[in-house]
Amino acid sequence: MLETGVRQLRMALSMVWGRPFHTDSLTRLVADAVATIDEFGELGLEAREVIETPFADDADRVDHADRSLRRTARRLAELSPFYAEWFAAHGFQARTADATTLLGLPVTTKDHLMSRPRDFVCRGSQPHLATRTTGTTGRALEVWLSRYELEVAAALGALSAVLHDELHGGDLMQVHVSSRATAAVQLSAMTCRLVGARCRVLGIIAVDDALDALAGSATTMSVNASYLAELVVAAQRRGLGPADFRLRRIDCVSEILSPAVRAAAEQVLGAPVSDNFGMTEVIPVTGTSCSAGHLHHDLTMGHVEVLGLRSGVAAMPGELGTLVVTPYFPYRECMPVLRYDTRDVVRQLPGPVDCEQAGIPATSAVLGKATQLIEVTPERVITPRELVEAVEDLPSRPWPARFHAEPEDGRLRIDLPAGAVAGLSNAGLTDHFAERGLDAQVRVLEDHRAPGLRRVRSDLRELSFAAAEPVGA
Amino acid sequence: MSTPTSATLPTLLALCVAITGTLITIALCVLYLRRVRMDRPAIGTFNGSDIVVLFGFIVALPLFYLILPLTPLLVALGLTFTSALVIGLRPMIGPTATWIVVGIVIAANIWMGRTMLGTVVGWQLFWIENDILVVCAAVTTANLYVQGGMRLRHVAWFGLILAVYDAIFTFVWPVTNTLAQRFIGWPFDPSVGFRIGIYNATIGLGDLLVYGLFVIAALKAYGPRAARGATIIAVLCGAVVPALLPVLTDVFIDARTDVIVPAQAAFGPAAFLYYRWLRRTYGAERTMAGFLGELDVDRPSTPALAASVP
């Protein structure tokens, strides 16, 4: 008990003063939390305040951001070859950096990282694990993480999961993200190990194999939205229902999760689905969705900005913007980025929110990649989310959505495979999209062209000798 | 007619004080455990390293007591009692009433310790007031530990280590005696005691704390039946045997004829053996969550044994 207090204090001091975490102490603190639950059935009151920085007010929040940014920038100026040069080139003073002066520094893009990856590795850090982005846009980017970063992220993740009862010793976590997303896979396994839960990493395998493993066994699942959609379709085809599963939560990461797929997943698999934001480049900064559909951003481990797509400065309420994220030291130390432009588009909320996470700043959910926005007219920009939600809401339930859309004569043209529009007339289709705010004309294509229309992560099938599964079927 | 120097009266007095003190402490510990839920930290449960820390305190504390002048020592003791009482009473009667009650009890202790010790009746009244204070502190502390996750295994090992410690410090290096002497007649005497005639008999706060811990840890781990067994051991080995030993030999009666016995030396081994027996018979201990889930249920013995019982 006394040791636990000391460990908590050490963690709190690291969080407040920005000193590197003592990873052994942090790891043992997770074990303490698990032992506490074993003994008492639950943690004591005020447990959440242990890892969540309780910001008293906006000034408190700004102060935390300013101090964390200055600490992070000073370290980068000293140790990161890229940022030493970048700061000098743009006259950015790391010593006096804060959330305001940061606005004067151009964002770091994926191109920067792709072209000079080695210059992002901080001197003196020890890269341990390479992880590659598995997004559907462009070439894969390689990010190196140190052992320290993984241990800190896993321990803080495990602590948070235990505190929120998202994971406990009796759980079996089944992981369906690409096996090449090594950081996500590794962190899942490490988190389970710390909590004493079982972990089954399967990757993007044949859905029937995944369902066989899932049924009556796994209690939590980490999955991409497109693969979740395939699982739900397959489960329904096989006549499986909530009684066949033991799931108590489903964590959906990356990709657009439509309300239709989410509702069906909750109904068929019998567990609530949480929709989270996370990105390899900005680990461990994450966002979580609330019941109102907002994306709430973690402000303890990183700085999150929304920059207007056109203006490049802080987005106005209601405006579309790209998420620009800065993970703080001491959470990231090996190959950190500052003001990283994720190109994930969100909408700045028009006003204050009153959901269950009202204290945590929020934006809309991620609406898609900036490169995939469709400008029908200068006033009307259509986001991938609108399209995915509308297509996945079709009566035929064509999941995951396969479509292509582009502007044509001031309207939107949507190409859909024949299977997706089954049972609907042309007028019916136009009405369907009009009801969802989309003035669109539909062009029907042959079904075999479906997989080429829109790439999703569940296309990254991992093959086995046993199952010959037609990909994208 | 026996003379006042005979061993009968001090022995009887010691026996009465020890048995009464032990039984009242145990009863209140059990009542408190069943009725009152104390606050606990967000994360943390009692574990083996806490025993080490606790023992470190117990070893270091008497040395402190011997080194420190009396005034800071009394202040430290007063603060210790105050915090123990506040922690224990607050979950029952709320913060305001707690501070009022604690203020009165502490103030009365100081006042009585300074003014009433001229007569035997004064002594007796002081002892009664001090005894209430000490028993409350023992009950609170025992519950703080057990409700904080301390297990019977921890208590058993703790008792065993204390037995060795107690024997050494009573016979080899008699700090315990010096200590007991030092506090008598001052406020915040960390023992339950009483006076008849020229005799003072006491049983230490530490002893009572260990007995209380042992019984409620047994109750938590294995249920009321195990707690009754633990009570018998605490009373016999912790109170009766130490009180009767001076009848057999006079090494326990010091120059002032106050009875000084290493009570833990008899209790520790017995408690440890009892714990081993419980564990072998009934299996793993219940957790606090398990205890609260089935408050008055005895642990069934392990299946193999249960089958052999008709």
Ligand SMILES: [Zn+2]
């Ligand atoms: Zn919200």
